[in-house]
Amino acid sequence: MTAPTFANESIVPVSKETKDIAISLRDKAINDDSAYEILKSLTTEVGARHPGTPGEKAGIEWAVSKLKALGFDKVYTEDVEMNGWIRGLETAEILLPSYQKMVITALGRSKSTPEGGLEAEIVHFKSYADLEKAADGSLKGKIAFISNRMQGFKDGSGYGPANIARSKGHELAAQKGAEALLIRSIGTDDHRNPHTGATNVAMGYTAVPAVALSNPDADQLVRLMDYGHIPKIRLNIQTKDLGPIVTKNVFGEITGRELPNEVVVIGGHLDSWDLGTGAVDDGAGVAIAMATAAFIKDNAIIRPRRTIRVILWGAEELGLIGARAYAKARQDDGSIANHVIGSESDFGAGPVYGLQSSSNVSPNAIHVIDTMAGLMGKLGVSRRSGNTTGGPDMIPLSALGVPALNLMQDGTDYFDLHHTPDDTFDKVNPEHMRQNLAVWTVFAFIAAEWPGSFK
Amino acid sequence: MTAPTFANESIVPVSKETKDIAISLRDKAINDDSAYEILKSLTTEVGARHPGTPGEKAGIEWAVSKLKALGFDKVYTEDVEMNGWIRGLETAEILLPSYQKMVITALGRSKSTPEGGLEAEIVHFKSYADLEKAADGSLKGKIAFISNRMQGFKDGSGYGPANIARSKGHELAAQKGAEALLIRSIGTDDHRNPHTGATNVAMGYTAVPAVALSNPDADQLVRLMDYGHIPKIRLNIQTKDLGPIVTKNVFGEITGRELPNEVVVIGGHLDSWDLGTGAVDDGAGVAIAMATAAFIKDNAIIRPRRTIRVILWGAEELGLIGARAYAKARQDDGSIANHVIGSESDFGAGPVYGLQSSSNVSPNAIHVIDTMAGLMGKLGVSRRSGNTTGGPDMIPLSALGVPALNLMQDGTDYFDLHHTPDDTFDKVNPEHMRQNLAVWTVFAFIAAEWPGSFK
Numbered sequence A, B: 001m002t003a004p005t006f007a008n009e010s011i012v013p014v015s016k017e018t019k020d021i022a023i024s025l026r027d028k029a030i031n032d033d034s035a036y037e038i039l040k041s042l043t044t045e046v047g048a049r050h051p052g053t054p055g056e057k058a059g060i061e062w063a064v065s066k067l068k069a070l071g072f073d074k075v076y077t078e079d080v081e082m083n084g085w086i087r088g089l090e091t092a093e094i095l096l097p098s099y100q101k102m103v104i105t106a107l108g109r110s111k112s113t114p115e116g117g118l119e120a121e122i123v124h125f126k127s128y129a130d131l132e133k134a135a136d137g138s139l140k141g142k143i144a145f146i147s148n149r150m151q152g153f154k155d156g157s158g159y160g161p162a163n164i165a166r167s168k169g170h171e172l173a174a175q176k177g178a179e180a181l182l183i184r185s186i187g188t189d190d191h192r193n194p195h196t197g198a199t200n201v202a203m204g205y206t207a208v209p210a211v212a213l214s215n216p217d218a219d220q221l222v223r224l225m226d227y228g229h230i231p232k233i234r235l236n237i238q239t240k241d242l243g244p245i246v247t248k249n250v251f252g253e254i255t256g257r258e259l260p261n262e263v264v265v266i267g268g269h270l271d272s273w274d275l276g277t278g279a280v281d282d283g284a285g286v287a288i289a290m291a292t293a294a295f296i297k298d299n300a301i302i303r304p305r306r307t308i309r310v311i312l313w314g315a316e317e318l319g320l321i322g323a324r325a326y327a328k329a330r331q332d333d334g335s336i337a338n339h340v341i342g343s344e345s346d347f348g349a350g351p352v353y354g355l356q357s358s359s360n361v362s363p364n365a366i367h368v369i370d371t372m373a374g375l376m377g378k379l380g381v382s383r384r385s386g387n388t389t390g391g392p393d394m395i396p397l398s399a400l401g402v403p404a405l406n407l408m409q410d411g412t413d414y415f416d417l418h419h420t421p422d423d424t425f426d427k428v429n430p431e432h433m434r435q436n437l438a439v440w441t442v443f444a445f446i447a448a449e450w451p452g453s454f455k
């Protein structure tokens, strides 16, 4: 018996060979445009990919065919049942004090207005909390308008606090007796592009029509009220509950050479909102994950020990629908135990600056994450504290104990584009996509190659 | 007889008193928000002001009432006959290779498509010059697409060369047999906001439906074609020729104390395109001109010698319609001779950096312009060479010999917003509006006070 290399026998080192391969992959990936090119194809040849639309179907076909073309070992899909919802006509006009058109969009699963629209005066609340203070039933015949603006931060931490108006404002407005809910878009830009997004409704419709104004339109209403006017508006929203539909999670695997049943999960969500072409949300994540696995397969001198499973999640935008179904099925069949570690890229196409690990990562594996971060240092990434779910679609897996990493992206501009018509390919910087590919390659290769357990 | 102060007796100096008043006005105006506040009121309480719409009517009423509230000595309007045109429904979709919605807008006086739209394949031309090379009648059943992008410069000099596709592309497309004309928006931004604008059609309709795509949508079509696809699109444009309508030029005067019949003309155009609220084009110019005259009236220790006539021009966007009518009437009644000098502010809300004079300015008056520029130096303005018409609405007056100045504004961002839904008040920097007020005050006060002739 030889003496153990480490004092704690359960600590398995990252071998020099593994590190050397990761370094060589990193230094090649930083000059590789494959993630950018995949994103270009998806956003150009498919476009928007909202569940229940021809675009979603085209996106799934594109994904299967692109994964095959990239030479993935296994390519398959899994059906997920859900309830569809699509937007139709949506117009809004100020009628008084002067006629003006506004730029708005319905929030996810918004109820329709009566045909031809509804006309009502605005009642202004500076925040969701202010609307909470209104007396129940006090807004009969009015439209509740919540005007606070999301704050912009690199890490997107302004999103959560602002988002309650989007997710639950419709219920609160209904409780107060309002005819409809109007919110300032949850976004950081100043363009006439409204930001859509999910409400807390899983199927059916919101309690009242729920609509987001572009930031300049919200400013306009606030200014009108500052002048002492009480704007009367006409809102015409026609939407449709599609009832039961089927979406898909799409899978591409690079089979592990030694432990093919153990999987490292990387991915992005394939669906997008309908207004843009889903470039930063989340074509970028889809492209980064696909390119990472393909790049490792094509460039590493050995096939990694474990399987890298790329999951292109379905219907994230309507409530992590694909991700929840995937996790539940793995919990039911016991294969959740084979999920070694995972991460989703779903915060745009900005460069990665930090690496965070979840509390599911064993203390004995923390040194591996530190090693990854060390190798990513040259790319501008540093090790960060804090817990993480590993991205929205990793939430259900994290809840089941799967270790997760967060490859933290600079999201300074993300909420300028998020869920708007402006989420298009031209906004993406190819240099940033190369950096993402290099960072993800270091993570995925080491995670799949290191023989120890992350749990 | 005393000896003349200057060798050339016809050179009349700018007195020290005049300069001192100009300096004192300048140094007060740089802290005055009245131009910004006037612009806020116009863009908020009125909004878009397209000829033949309720917004234009509201804008004219607003202008008359605001000029009166500001205490102008004379406030009046003059009717101008014109032919109206308004946009209705406008949608466009890519049908092949995949279904995608596009963001487009009809150009001024565009013809409608057949009801329900027209469906056709795109034929791509990289410029107007390339479309010229196509054989007549060769585009039967096709849509001509001109894809070149306007270049952005501080002085807006990229606008003219790109603009021929907008103004005359429809005729050329018709000559080549195309069903419709599709152009990349004449603009420098990357947002899903198309840029409308006039065609060379004075009344009636364009030869074929003429439509501008947002820049990201134009990029998308180009990329699809780079992939080898031939996009088939559906275009549905419904517009309406309103026939004869009446617009107005709106006037506000500060009557001169000594030479009330001699007028210094300053102004902006009151009309705007219908998509935004006409903040940078040209609410800013309207506000700067109104604020300048009112500021001089309220703050100069003497009422200027000559009359300052603020002209808020009507229907500039559809071909300088108000300006042409005004100049023709003054030519007909001989009062053109009383027009001492003039300028229009119609290049956004950016700061003034240069002062240019037209060739109509007499050599004996050049020293006055130099003096103005010298007093503006502290504000960041320098004297510039070159000729000028003094702004679009000054073209007809310049053609009749009226001396003109160009208060050159930094237009770096102007064509990001120009003629789009994004031309809204939030884009305007109050500091820049104060600088404009100070610069215009120096010009208008000296022009109205200096006793010599600019001709």
Ligand SMILES: [Zn+2]
Pocket (backbone or CB within 6 Å): A269, A281, A282, A316, A346
């Ligand atoms: Zn997302």
Ligand SMILES: [Zn+2]
Pocket (backbone or CB within 6 Å): A281, A317, A419
């Ligand atoms: Zn999203």
Ligand SMILES: [Zn+2]
Pocket (backbone or CB within 6 Å): B269, B281, B282, B316, B346
């Ligand atoms: Zn203009």
Ligand SMILES: [Zn+2]
Pocket (backbone or CB within 6 Å): B281, B317, B419
């Ligand atoms: Zn214009």
